Amino acid sequence: xxxxxxxxxxxxxxxxxxxxxxxxxxTLREGIATVPPGSLFHHIIRMVxxxxxxxxxxxxxxxxxxGVALQDxxxxxxxxxxxxxxxxxxxxxxxxxxxxxxxxxGRKRPDIGTPHAAAFHFVTxxxxxxxxxxxxxxxxxxxxxxxxxxxxxxFYHLIEARVLGPVEDDLVxxxxxxxGHKLAGVAESLTMGGMPLLRLHREIGSRWRRALIxxxxxxxxxxxxxxxxxxxxxxxxxxxxxxxxxxxDAKG
Amino acid sequence: xxxxxxxxxxxxxxLDSAExxxxxxxxxxxxxxxxxxxxxxxxxxxxxxGHRIVMVNTTKTGGGVAEIxxxxxxxLNELGVPTTWEVMEGDDRFFGVTKKIHNALHGHxxxxxxxxxxxxxxxxxxxxQRLALDGDLILIHDPQPAxxxxxxxxxxxRWVWRCHIDLSSRDPDHWEFLRPSVCQYDASIFSAIEFxxxxxxxxxxxxxxxxxxxxxxxxxxxxxxxSIMERLDLPRRGPWVTQISRFDRIKDPIGVIEAFRMVRAxxxxxxxxxxxxxxxxxxxxxxLAEVREGAAKVKDVTVLELPPGSDxxxxxxxxxxxxxxxxxxxxxxxxxxxxxxxxxxxxxxxAVGGIPLQVLHERTGLLSRSIEGAALQxxxxxxxxxxxxxxxxxxxxxxxxxxxxxxxxRDYLAVFTSLL
Numbered sequence: 211x212x213x214x215x216x217x218x219x220x221x222x223x224x225x226x227x228x229x230x231x232x233x234x235x236x237t238l239r240e241g242i243a244t245v246p247p248g249s250l251f252h253h254i255i256r257m258v259x260x261x262x263x264x265x266x267x268x269x270x271x272x273x274x275x276x277g278v279a280l281q282d283x284x285x286x287x288x289x290x291x292x293x294x295x296x297x298x299x300x301x302x303x304x305x306x307x308x309x310x311x312x313x314x315x316g317r318k319r320p321d322i323g324t325p326h327a328a329a330f331h332f333v334t335x336x337x338x339x340x341x342x343x344x345x346x347x348x349x350x351x352x353x354x355x356x357x358x359x360x361x362x363x364x365f366y367h368l369i370e371a372r373v374l375g376p377v378e379d380d381l382v383x384x385x386x387x388x389x390g391h392k393l394a395g396v397a398e399s400l401t402m403g404g405m406p407l408l409r410l411h412r413e414i415g416s417r418w419r420r421a422l423i424x425x426x427x428x429x430x431x432x433x434x435x436x437x438x439x440x441x442x443x444x445x446x447x448x449x450x451x452x453x454x455x456x457x458x459d460a461k462g
Numbered sequence: 463x464x465x466x467x468x469x470x471x472x473x474x475x476x477l478d479s480a481e482x483x484x485x486x487x488x489x490x491x492x493x494x495x496x497x498x499x500x501x502x503x504x505x506x507x508x509x510x511x512g513h514r515i516v517m518v519n520t521t522k523t524g525g526g527v528a529e530i531x532x533x534x535x536x537x538l539n540e541l542g543v544p545t546t547w548e549v550m551e552g553d554d555r556f557f558g559v560t561k562k563i564h565n566a567l568h569g570h571x572x573x574x575x576x577x578x579x580x581x582x583x584x585x586x587x588x589x590x591q592r593l594a595l596d597g598d599l600i601l602i603h604d605p606q607p608a609x610x611x612x613x614x615x616x617x618x619x620r621w622v623w624r625c626h627i628d629l630s631s632r633d634p635d636h637w638e639f640l641r642p643s644v645c646q647y648d649a650s651i652f653s654a655i656e657f658x659x660x661x662x663x664x665x666x667x668x669x670x671x672x673x674x675x676x677x678x679x680x681x682x683x684x685x686x687x688x689s690i691m692e693r694l695d696l697p698r699r700g701p702w703v704t705q706i707s708r709f710d711r712i713k714d715p716i717g718v719i720e721a722f723r724m725v726r727a728x729x730x731x732x733x734x735x736x737x738x739x740x741x742x743x744x745x746x747x748x749x750l751a752e753v754r755e756g757a758a759k760v761k762d763v764t765v766l767e768l769p770p771g772s773d774x775x776x777x778x779x780x781x782x783x784x785x786x787x788x789x790x791x792x793x794x795x796x797x798x799x800x801x802x803x804x805x806x807x808x809x810x811x812x813a814v815g816g817i818p819l820q821v822l823h824e825r826t827g828l829l830s831r832s833i834e835g836a837a838l839q840x841x842x843x844x845x846x847x848x849x850x851x852x853x854x855x856x857x858x859x860x861x862x863x864x865x866x867x868x869x870x871x872r873d874y875l876a877v878f879t880s881l882l
Contacts, residue, residue, distance in 0.1 A: 220502035222876035225667040227655055263703055268825060278823055328813070331655040333667065338876040340505040358499035 216384045218344040218355070220363040221370070223256065228332035235280070235318070238272065239311040241332050247300035249334035251374060254293035254303065256335065258369075261405040262361050270294075272307065272330075276425040279328045283448065285314050294404045296369050337370065339379075351392025352381070355420035356411075364411045368401050392421050467652065486540045487533065490675055495868050502869060506875040507541035513882050515545040515599035520560070520606040523770050525708070526670060526797045527603050527626055530870070531819045533673045537871050543878075548593045556585040561745060563640070567605065568712055569631030570790045574639055580748040590614045599878055608643045615646070618882045623647040626670065626794045628657045628815045648881055653795045654816045666877050671870035672800045672861070677684055677773035679804055682781055690778035696734065696764065701784035703840055704734045704777055709767075710749040711736075712792045714812075717833050719756045719763060721789065724837035726761055729844050733757075734848060736766040736779055780805050784850065785843045789836050790814055800865040803827065803857030808850035810839040820865065826857035 225296045228249040230241035242250065261268055266368075268274065269290035277286030292306045330379035342363060344355050371379035378384075382401075385394035400410060430438060482755035492500050517535060521528050531547055538545040552560070560580045566572040590613035599620045602608055604627065611621050622871060623644050629637070629652075637659065644650060649664040658665050672679055686811040691698055703722060707713040715735050735753060738746070750767060757763040780786055786802035786809050793815025800820050802809050809827035811817045828839040843850050863869075 220505050222502075222506055222872045222879075224528045224873070224880055226665055227658055227667070237710065260864060261860070262863055268822060272820075300644075311655075333655055336880070338506065338879050340502075340509050342505050358498070359502070360502040362502055 213378065215345045215347045216352070216381065218342045218346075218359050218363055219379065220342050220360050221339050222362070223252075223259070223335040224338055225333050225335045228334040230332045232275075232330040232332075235276075235285075235311060235315050237274070238330060239308060239315065241330070242272070242304060242307050242311065243433050245306075245332050247336060248336075248374065249332050250300055250304055251370070252306075252333055252335045255296050255369060255373065256365075257293075258296070258404075258407040258410075259362060259365050264406045267406055268402075275330045279330070282314075282318075285310065295402065296404050297372060297398075297402055300373060327439070337366065337437045339366075349388050349393055350422060352385065352390070352393060353415060353422055356415045356418065361407050361411050364414075365407055368397060368410070368414075372401075381406045387403075393418055396421055471617050483602050486539055488540045489660060491537075491866075491868050492864065494674055495866065499510070499868055503541060503872055503875070506872065506879065507538075507543050509879045509880075510543050510875065510882060512839055513543070513599065513878070514597040515878065516595055516600045517545065517547045517603065518550060518595070518600065518607045518610065519591065519603035520546075520550045520552060520557075526795070528643075529673075529678075529797075530670055530678070530867070531603070533676070533867050534871060534874070537867060538874075541875075543751070543875070546594070546597070546609070548595065550585075550589045550593065552585055552589075553857050555581050556606075563605050563636050564627065565712075566633035566636035567627050567640075568631055569633065570712075572633065572636070574636050574838070579639060586610060587613065592688075597635055598882060602647075608640055611643060611646045613684055616618070620648045621646070622649045622651060622877065622881065624651040624668075625657065626653060628654075628792055628794055629659045630656050631792065632659060640683060645679070649877065656818060657794075657815070666873075668870060668873040668877065669816060669865065670795050670797055671865050671867045672797055672804060673867050674804060674862075678777050679801055680777065682777055687778045687781050690775055691782055694766065694775060694779075696766075696779075696782075697732070701731050701844055702734055702779075702782055703731050703785045703787060703844075704736065704783040705787040705789065706725070706734075706779060706798055707737045707788065707790070709737050709746045709753060712790060714789045714791045715749070715753045717791070717836070718789045719753070719758075719760055721787075721833045721836040721840065723760045725844070726833065729841055731784075731840075731844060732762045732764065733760075733764060734764045734779065734783075736768055738768045738770060738772065770817060777805075780807055783807055785810055785840050787836065787840065788812065788817060789830070789833075790817070793817055799827075800861050803854075803865075804861045806854035806858045808843045809852050809857065810836055810843065812836070820860070821857075822860065824854070826860045827853055 219335045230245060232238035232241050242264050257267060257270050269286060270293040273286045273290035276282050276289055288310045289307060292310060342359065344358050346352050346355055367379055368382035372382060382394045397414050400414050400417065470495065484631055488500055515538065517531055519527055519531060526597060535545050535547045561579050562572045562574065562578065586609040590610050595614045599622065601622050608623060615621055646663055647663055649666060650661055651666045652658045653666045653669050655667055660864050663686045688698060699871045718735060725731055735757065754765050757765045780802050786807045788796050788799050788811040790796060791814065795816030799809055799811055799817055803820060805824060809821055810830060811821050811827060813829040813831055818829060821829055823829045830836040830839050
């Protein structure tokens with residue numbers, strides 16, 4: 211048993227203006243240097259929530275604006291690449307964005323800009339949390355409940371809580387603290403890759419189930435012969451039931 | 463004086479004839495957005511247990527706001543958040559003044575006279591006595607009913623002003639008339655950050671949304687599309703370039719005709735300008751006459767005045783289009799863009815208002831900033847069916863994830879939760 215279980219919550223992101231408005235490289239740099247970490251997180255990391263099913267993620271908000279409004283594809287590419295690691299601490303991310311913009315401003319006219327109508331308005335967001343009514347006591351229960359967790363909740367527990375807190379909602383940390391090192395490792399490495407959210411959600415669920423197969427096999431060997439036979443019969447019955455279903459049933 | 467009375471029973475939004483008999487709208491949404499999204503909505507709604515919401519606007523028919531409210535009220539009730547919808551009534555004089563304010567807030571120069579102010583205030587006083595504003599949170603939509611707060615706010619109530627208009631080019635006189643009322647609210651909501659004026663109250667950003675099951679957006683077989691085109695006396699042979707919008711100067715129908723004139727000089731195509739007027743828009747007839755005059759000078763242009771309730775026809779017209787245009791000069795959000803994207807149509811639209819949130823340039827559609835640009839992008843799409851299909855598919859996915867009612871409900875629930 212763990213000291214405390216893990217409660218899954220979904221979140222809605224309440225967006226509001228962060229203050230700065232950029233019309234050129236210099237004001238973009240100033241905005242990135244001064245906005246709270248939550249605003250950087252919104253414009254770069256939270257992209258995956260806005261495009262959960264994308265085959266390839268669109269560039270982050272800064273990169274897209276520099277490409278479309280400032281018409282600078284080279285800088286847009288560099289800013290897009292800087293935001294591809296979702297678990298990077300926000301101050302490291304801020305520093306890497308500023309390095310790119312300092313380099314650009316040093317080489318180009320910083321006042322090359324865009325009409326005010328196409329300005330970049332910094333936004334930030336507050337997460338409104340709501341318990342899903344899904345709780346686990348042990349790490350090995352997490353793969354079982356994972357399919358009942360929506361993608362916004364997955365984003366919150368895997369990425370947002372890890373980067374912005376609070377620590378009690380950081381799923382990977384909870385898994386590590388409670389002996390679920392393998393599950394934590396799988397989640398951490400896949401999340402670091404920065405893939406689209408639905409793919410990440412599914413991939414983690416599938417890798418977790420596979421990771422638990424050896425432990426399940428070991429547990430089976432400890433069960434009595436009659437229990438194992440009963441379980442085997444149930445598996446065969448389920449399989450036969452699936453075969454009996456018509457394609458129409460399967461669709462419905 | 464003619465009173466404009468809403469045609470739908472004020473307190474019975476749940477009696478909407480389009481409501482499914484079994485399982486409700488949320489069940490239908492499950493097929494589109496998945497069960498996880500609905501479970502998440504239910505979880506957030508549980509936090510509002512025991513609270514009641516009242517929505518207030520000025521029309522039950524016509525315009526995007528009424529369309530959204532018809533469905534949101536039902537969905538919120540299905541989620542267990544008791545929500546009622548009150549409609550502020552007005553006469554021609556009141557709606558004349560509010561149209562003036564609406565235009566001025568969009569940036570068109572209008573004079574707000576002392577008489578206009580008195581007409582607005584007098585109607586607000588009358589309606590403040592009549593409307594049932596007894597919820598825990600009152601959500602006021604747009605400027606027309608904004609003045610109610612000073613007369614009806616009860617202790618403990620939260621009032622939120624939801625502005626669907628782009629205020630970035632607002633006329634200062636009109637805004638100064640409205641601002642003292644707005645500043646009394648606990649929070650404001652805007653559709654996009656570019657629309658937000660400086661305010662001393664918290665401001666939240668909530669884009670509007672569409673209903674994929676409404677008559678305007680539901681799936682439609684090709685036979686039904688063809689039969690509706692035939693009934694409207696429109697030739698099947700296209701390709702059709704279409705703008706479906708209220709006949710309003712800010713939608714730039716004359717600019718669309720001019721862009722099409724350039725297209726038609728280079729490619730064979732037909733233009734359809736279709737739309738109607740909202741019940742609170744007395745200017746529509748005049749603009750329609752100007753559009754008809756302009757259209758008569760260009761080959762293959764059809765102007766179609768649609769009566770209220772032409773949702774099925776709009777659905778068919780969008781589906782029959784090779785290219786859907788939205789060449790607005792100013793916009794609130796332009797939900798017609800999301801409607802076209804939902805139908806996997808290729809869209810050419812101006813980069814104004816909420817359009818760039820829906821049309822990600824070269825990914826879900828094409829943006830333009832001039833008449834020539836609109837013509838150029840339309841020709842690109844007419845020439846390249848692969849591009850049309852790619853943009854259409856991406857646009858559909860983008861709307862599913864960001865501009866369906868379930869997302870807007872989630873955002874509202876977040877606002878309500880943070881205030882109650």
